[in-house]
Amino acid sequence: MTIRGVLFDFSGTLLRIEPALNWLRVGLERVGVEVPPDELRRLAAELERAGALPGGSEPEEIPPELRGLWDARDIDAAGHRRLYVTLSRRVELPGPPELHEVLYDRHMEPTAWRPYPDTGPVLARLRERGVPVAVVSNIGWDLRPLFAAHGLLEWVDAFALSFEHGVQKPDPPLFAWACRELGVAPQQTLMVGDNATADGGATALGCTVHLVRHLPADERPGDLLPVLDLVG
Incomplete structure (x- = not known):
């Protein structure tokens, strides 16, 4: 699909x-x-x-x-x-x-945070293609100011943050909320993360999962680039 x-x-x-x-x-x-x-x-x-x-x-x-x-x-x-x-x-x-x-x-x-080298280019390309994006994170604080400071906020359509919903990955409700916000069926949604257990929880809804390596930014220049090939 x-x-x-x-x-x-x-x-x-x-x-x-x-x-x-x-x-x-x-x-x-x-x-x-x-x-x-x-x-x-x-x-x-x-x-x-x-x-x-x-x-x-x-x-x-x-x-x-x-x-x-x-x-x-x-x-x-x-x-x-x-x-x-x-x-x-x-x-x-x-x-x-x-x-x-x-x-x-x-x-x-x-x-205190550094974007991976391919983060901005991949998010920008998805926006150019009209593909909506959400950030789904197990986190205890608001990420929006950080994304704004790094010039990434304009490319994110929704934030599903665990502390705002009282539920955390791998529980399906957080992924489901993000899909609804994007107006996309889970079966037509790709989840990209670095943790097979937490991020892999999206498969329970029918999402496709693509895993990247949890490495320092300067040691991982291109793990996000395959996302562009996976998106129609």
Whole structure:
């Protein structure tokens, strides 16, 4: 069946979060703390192991008392913040206690994210072809300002964000809502993402799924380009 609309995941598909080393460096600068380079690298690695950077590595171990928050982390904004600040606090960082809140705020800033090289060109080409696009993301905050800052907002017709709907991928309702917003039947819709479990949930509605690799932006120049061949 011909593809008439495209759903895109956000993190690891269209844009990539900055490395934990840069994230921590910015946070420390904002609270006026300097650490030697070796210590900066050590602390960044500990934060990565703790899974404290949203959009970065998942925790090596999720404490039992945080399992509930982890499983529902993208359903509401307050829970998202509480989880990731708590994960950050598992790492002893220099400076004031508010550093953990500063780090969480940093990850929502447009400059903390980098579009993949083919993101803009693919979205622009889909708009030229008259193919509607939605972003379907498990997320705890509003992505629209970030897309606007990167010049991508004009090419997105709808945002299906988990925290706004109280449901997260792979549950079908989030994909179904996005398809309705685009006015396209699921059977004529392509879901593009980097997670076979979460994004693969769209197949329950009859969507076609195309997976890309979750890599740093400069290591993945063209995984989105096949989308243009899949769309009629």
